[in-house]
Amino acid sequence: MSNLSHAEAAAVFNKDEARVDWHDETLWFVRSKRDRAAQSIPEWEGLREAASQIKNHVLSNMHDLLTQFEQKAIANGIMVHWAADAAEHNAIIRQILADNKVNQLVKSKSMLTEECHLNEYLKEHGVDVIDSDLGERIVQMRGEAPSHIVLPAIHLKRGDVGDTFHKHLGTDAGATDPQYLTEAARQHLRDTFLTRKVALTGVNFAIAETGGFVVCTNEGNADMGVHLADVHIACMGFEKVIPRAEHLGVFLRLLARSATGQPITTFSSHFHKPRKGQQMHLVIVDNGRSRQLGRADFRNSLKCIRCAACFNTCPVYRRSGGHSYHTAIAGPIGSILAPNLDMRQNVDLPFASTLCGSCSNVCPVKIDIHEQLYKWRQVLMQEGHGPTAKTLAMKTMASVLESPRLYRMAGKVGRGVLRFAPVVAENGLNPWYTHREMPEPPAESFRDWYINNKQ
Amino acid sequence: MTSRDTILAAIRANQPDRLPLPEQFTFETTYPDLAAQFAEVLAFVGGQAVNVPDYAAIATYLRQTYADVLSIGTTIPELADVADLDLTLITVPHDLVGLNLAIIGGQLGVAENAAIWVDEQHIPSHFRAMPMITQYLAIIIREVDLVSNMHEAYRRIDVAATGFGTFISGPSKTADIEQSLVIGAHGARGLTVFILKE
Numbered sequence: 001m002s003n004l005s006h007a008e009a010a011a012v013f014n015k016d017e018a019r020v021d022w023h024d025e026t027l028w029f030v031r032s033k034r035d036r037a038a039q040s041i042p043e044w045e046g047l048r049e050a051a052s053q054i055k056n057h058v059l060s061n062m063h064d065l066l067t068q069f070e071q072k073a074i075a076n077g078i079m080v081h082w083a084a085d086a087a088e089h090n091a092i093i094r095q096i097l098a099d100n101k102v103n104q105l106v107k108s109k110s111m112l113t114e115e116c117h118l119n120e121y122l123k124e125h126g127v128d129v130i131d132s133d134l135g136e137r138i139v140q141m142r143g144e145a146p147s148h149i150v151l152p153a154i155h156l157k158r159g160d161v162g163d164t165f166h167k168h169l170g171t172d173a174g175a176t177d178p179q180y181l182t183e184a185a186r187q188h189l190r191d192t193f194l195t196r197k198v199a200l201t202g203v204n205f206a207i208a209e210t211g212g213f214v215v216c217t218n219e220g221n222a223d224m225g226v227h228l229a230d231v232h233i234a235c236m237g238f239e240k241v242i243p244r245a246e247h248l249g250v251f252l253r254l255l256a257r258s259a260t261g262q263p264i265t266t267f268s269s270h271f272h273k274p275r276k277g278q279q280m281h282l283v284i285v286d287n288g289r290s291r292q293l294g295r296a297d298f299r300n301s302l303k304c305i306r307c308a309a310c311f312n313t314c315p316v317y318r319r320s321g322g323h324s325y326h327t328a329i330a331g332p333i334g335s336i337l338a339p340n341l342d343m344r345q346n347v348d349l350p351f352a353s354t355l356c357g358s359c360s361n362v363c364p365v366k367i368d369i370h371e372q373l374y375k376w377r378q379v380l381m382q383e384g385h386g387p388t389a390k391t392l393a394m395k396t397m398a399s400v401l402e403s404p405r406l407y408r409m410a411g412k413v414g415r416g417v418l419r420f421a422p423v424v425a426e427n428g429l430n431p432w433y434t435h436r437e438m439p440e441p442p443a444e445s446f447r448d449w450y451i452n453n454k455q
Numbered sequence: 456m457t458s459r460d461t462i463l464a465a466i467r468a469n470q471p472d473r474l475p476l477p478e479q480f481t482f483e484t485t486y487p488d489l490a491a492q493f494a495e496v497l498a499f500v501g502g503q504a505v506n507v508p509d510y511a512a513i514a515t516y517l518r519q520t521y522a523d524v525l526s527i528g529t530t531i532p533e534l535a536d537v538a539d540l541d542l543t544l545i546t547v548p549h550d551l552v553g554l555n556l557a558i559i560g561g562q563l564g565v566a567e568n569a570a571i572w573v574d575e576q577h578i579p580s581h582f583r584a585m586p587m588i589t590q591y592l593a594i595i596i597r598e599v600d601l602v603s604n605m606h607e608a609y610r611r612i613d614v615a616a617t618g619f620g621t622f623i624s625g626p627s628k629t630a631d632i633e634q635s636l637v638i639g640a641h642g643a644r645g646l647t648v649f650i651l652k653e
Contacts, residue, residue, distance in 0.1 A: 084462055151630075154634075252605055264565075290462060
């Protein structure tokens with residue numbers, strides 16, 4: 001991940017204007033598909049409300065639901081592991097691989113493993129990891145992180161993918177046909193699926209009542225991986241648990257429609273028991289979630305079902321690209337999750353928003369995303385994570401506003417400067433000017449006008 | 456304390472006061488013609504529905520459509536004659552890799568999203584990969600087993616009846632390259648659903 005702040009990285013992303021426009025329009029197209037899918041269901045708002053309430057219940061009953069889920073899962077023959085943080089999660093997976101004397105792993109999409117930096121960790125320990133979701137495979141070959149949780153390679157054009165596949169898969173130089181490129185990846189990954197002994201998946205929903213879990217994909221890559229492997233490892237943040245199977249009716253109706261405008265993902269696979277001779281492991285991860293659960297203003301972020309509707313609608317995400325967020329989960333939801341993991345490192349993210357509220361309006365589980373962005377700003381400044389220049393500027397402004405004499409003088413100087421020497425304010429040294437036009441200065445202040453016109 | 460106990464203790468300490476589950480979480484979407492709605496959505500997601508009166512009609516359709524195709528396997532006794540691959544000889548899922556056409560049954564179909572529930576009552580446990588690894592897939596459902604929406608589907612199925620079950624809606628697909636839709640990502644390149652009248 002880069003060390004640039006969101007604004008700095010976005011400035012780099014914005015250098016290629018044609019590509020930014022394409023990125024913006026493509027994601028808006030996905031958002032429009034979501035709208036059409038939502039509008040085709042008369043009870044859409046009722047579904048959102050039901051999903052929100054089910055998740056509110058889950059947050060309030062988390063302890064009992066998890067213990068019930070664990071008990072049922074164990075009875076089903078699933079081996080359950082608990083990881084307090086990313087390091088423990090990674091170590092558990094490495095141990096399972098070692099126990100099975102395997103140093104190769106095929107993975108389907110799991111944002112949790114991105115959050116835990118599992119791939120880097122396993123690579124350091126000599127394990128060969130292959131991501132099998134097409135978008136993830138593309139970015140993995142390029143040594144990049146996914147820029148979007150549902151569309152991992154949305155920042156790339158077909159020419160980029162053609163070049164990458166030419167280099168790594170030997171496709172024809174200059175080939176850009178998506179059909180041809182996808183076929184090349186299909187052949188390459190088929191061989192991977194057939195030869196890997198251990199397959200890892202994420203978890204979309206875990207059912208407390210039955211001790212099973214659901215994994216959704218369009219490509220079928222999660223199924224291809226695990227049904228051909230001797231060992232299935234599934235990794236979940238603990239907030240993925242839901243009370244009963246019938247609640248899936250609500251979530252599966254919302255998830256794909258919110259994500260891509262599809263009526264449902266191609267495969268919604270329900271795992272309850274390993275197949276004969278197979279091992280099934282489930283790793284339940286905390287990694288800061290229990291802390292977030294205790295923050296009344298921010299716990300609702302744990303209701304997220306990772307559809308990315310808030311990404312696609314966000315005017316800032318669409319124009320700054322996922323990598324500008326320097327965190328596994330980008331976009332508005334990532335910006336309210338990341339400060340919980342590390343306030344100092346992610347202090348810029350709650351500011352990467354216009355607070356327009358579109359994210360909250362499309363969220364299928366009704367998370368108050370834009371309100372949490374605003375609240376994080378207060379918390380981060382109070383905790384002293386504000387950038388020095390901003391803190392100084394705010395302090396200066398406070399003393400000017402406190403003193404009528406200073407205030408009058410500052411107004412006079414400001415009007416004079418903007419009128420006679422605008423270059424003093426309109427230059428690259430003024431961070432305010434970077435993103436904004438300076439105002440037309442009025443001829444006199446309201447106070448002067450009032451004194452002159454009183455009679 | 457183990458990590459399990461630490462995590463659960465932190466959760467217990469931090470979770471808010473108990474909130475109830477919603478009273479309403481199922482909704483009645485209705486469609487005048489379930490089979491027509493199912494077929495329309497299936498076409499939208501890249502599959503094809505075929506209405507048939509009986510198994511003989513399915514056999515005829517498959518023989519015509521896949522005339523020159525070898526490596527056809529089925530789990531449906533009524534269609535054994537259409538298949539040339541004896542699945543009883545296959546004991547490991549990897550040996551399904553050459554499968555060109557798999558013909559299986561499904562418990563029910565959902566009109567709102569063209570999803571079909573398939574579990575280990577339709578494919579044996581060691582064939583869980585069958586609907587994905589095959590080049591082409593055909594699923595047979597009875598028209599009387601069509602339901603309107605997912606709420607009704609979950610009322611009818613028991614997700615834990617077997618070790619594995621999946622809703623399949625259309626052939627496998629991806630749009631990961633510039634949002635261009637490509638059918639046949641890792642799983643089947645085509646899906647035909649036979650809706651059986653009888």
